[in-house]
Amino acid sequence: MTDPSLKTQITDEMRAAMKSGDKVRLSSLRMFLAAIKTKEVEGATARELSDDEIRQVAAREVKKRSESIEAFDRAGRDELAAKERAEREVLEPYAPPQVDEAAIDALVDEAIAATGATSVKEMGTVMGAVMAKAKALGQVDGAVVQAKVRARLGG
DSSP states (O other): OOOOOHHHHHHHHHHHHHHHTOHHHHHHHHHHHHHHHHHHHSSSSOOOOOHHHHHHHHHHHHHHHHHHHHHHHHTTOHHHHHHHHHHHHHHGGGSOOBOOHHHHHHHHHHHHHHHTOOSGGGHHHHHHHHHHHHHHHSBOOHHHHHHHHHHHTTO
16 A cells, blocks of 8 residues: 555644644644645646645745744744744654755865855855755755855855
8 A cells, every 4th residue: 555645644634633622733734735735726737746846835834934933033022933933843844854054064065166166256156056966965945055155155
């Protein structure tokens, strides 16, 4: 027997959260399914998303939560930041694994050596090389990569 699709698993977990009364998990999974549905119907033809595409939607939703947490923390809105953290915790298992800092540093060093980049003017070339290799390893935040490349190239 094959494993059920990721979308089926999410729906089943939403039902379980409903039965157990876990309101945070329930609302987070509902929002996630809505984001999946939106992605399925956008464009010229509506279609089911693959598990990998669903993981990309999850990654985008996790990133949104992380950005909201930063904004709420800066504004001193601890209760809203806590809510976003709880939602992010629910969604993170569905997102592709994050590439760790050490691996990103190694990719940046490797790309700079391979491209021979010496200044910030060549940042685009280095970013392209890093992001192409990073995709094979998992999910990576482009802003983190950009900051590391800029720092190494003296920007």
